Amino acid sequence: MKRLFYIILLVVISSLRVEAQNPGWIVPDDQKAKICLVKFTPDMLKQGEALYMKNCQSCHGIPTKKNFAAISPTPGDLSEPKVGTQKDGELFFRITTGKAPMPEFRNILTEDERWSVISFLRSFHKGYFQPDPEKMAGSIGKRIKLAMTYDTVKKKIMIKAIELTKEGPQPAKGAEIIVFVQRYFGNMQLTDTKRTSENGFAGFDWPQDLPGDKNGNVILGARVNDPAGKMQEAVVKDTLAIGVPTNKPALTDTRAMWSTRDKAPVWMILTYTLAVIVVWYFIIFIILSVLDMRKIKQA
């Protein structure tokens, strides 16, 4: 009995050790199955290379050169078979989510950009064949098209999701939609994500105080949020005049002490001018008085 207990304990401990050695960057199965929906092209590879050099090279080094950064955990060279044997979906998931100290590229690279980085990495992996997107199309399922309108009565942005099926377009039910507003340094998500209703619509409350440009124009975008990769990434972008018209003057337009001469405060200009006039008045007064004294002397 005691022996059995020890055996069980040993098994448990050894399994725990395996757990510890594999410090879980586990990719869910549905993510592993995700594939790129277009064939990798030389253009994609080129774009991927540029993106890699900008975003990844500082840690991972140049592929095949093994000049990755000496940090812990080691970033490793991405041309190695350890990476090459992973599925496209795994690489995509790892790039998307990151794992400290590797940053997540969810908001830094678009899906297309992440795929082009993968296409660049794949050019180093011998024996890699890209899964044919057309053959796989059945298993990855839905192709979604989005349309955006603004409901002036409900003050909502209405997104209509249409699924392109073999039988023709049909409203897509239950698609998770993200709506974002373009700002100078990035896209700002509007409220939480919403799922489309039976007839393919999702409504997003439009904040009535969000600034637009001087005509109130804002650039809006919507996309399907689909981490499982069951739907093809669909994006719609539009400019709508629904923001608060914002045309604030430049900060240098107001008169201030610190500003340049032509933007000096009025009281300062007046006081200064008055002071100059007073000083000159007295100088001229004195000169005239001296002249007068000479005249009196001569007379």
Added chain:
Amino acid sequence: MDENTVNKKDEQDPSQSSRRNFLKNIGLLGAGVAAGAGALYSGDIFEKKKAATGESKVLLTQDNRLVEVDSLEMKALAKNPTKLMLEKGREGIEGRRWVMVIDLSKCRNARRCIAACQDAHQLKPEQYHMNTLQMQDAPGTSPYHMPKNCQHCDNPPCVAVCPVDATYKRGDGIVLIDNERCIGCRFCMAACPYSARIFQWTSPKDADKHAGEAYNVELNVPQKLGTISKCLFSADRCREGKLPYCVSACPNGVYYFGDENEDGVTNGTTKETVRLSKLLRDNGAYQLMPELGTKPRVYYLPPKNRLFPFEPSTD
């Protein structure tokens, strides 16, 4: 007579024929030369055109438009590039008011912001545009790290005291310094309540290497001996639509940067964009020494629920 005339004719004939031939030859030669010249000329034009369409370059114009220009049609301006950059640097980016938000609860003194800043602005390791300070507000309270840079005040005392208009504020809120004008009087250093400015007491970093380079007022490089230097909110990066050097270098999500007019700020680490007004309202944002009336453009979020325990700096 007849013979004579015939003879004369015979005599005259060769002369006549030679004149005709001469004229004919001249005509031919002229036509030939004209044709040749024409061919050469058109060839030349073709060559020029070929060269002109051969190589095109994409350039950023002064009003921030990307244009494609042919390499042959580009003419170097006699104007000094430093002067051009100075003129451009005096005007802010239209319709923008830059604002920075620093979340103190996320800072763990990684000092990447400092490194990126010093790298971009050619600063020595002991010179800071951006620094992280160790703070403790009262004896019983928890210490925290506080990144501190120029606050780009809307009522900047440093600009008011400058006697030579070297430091100035732009329409988009950035306070810049023109090292070509600066006389090194250090009035601005004395006026700044945030101690944001540094003085180049000794020869700047890699001064020999950068000698003779055109001066870029939006980057403060090359740094000049005997003048002031300070944080510029990375005016050059803002122009390109990129986040400042420090903001994008932070690994911990401390910095938000954006446009107050748009009410949106973007986190440098996650690149997530949020509403500025909501961020400030929800987190009890504050400014440094607002009682001085300097109206800073940098906001701080208090070091509440710190993500990282306080570890005193080793350097």
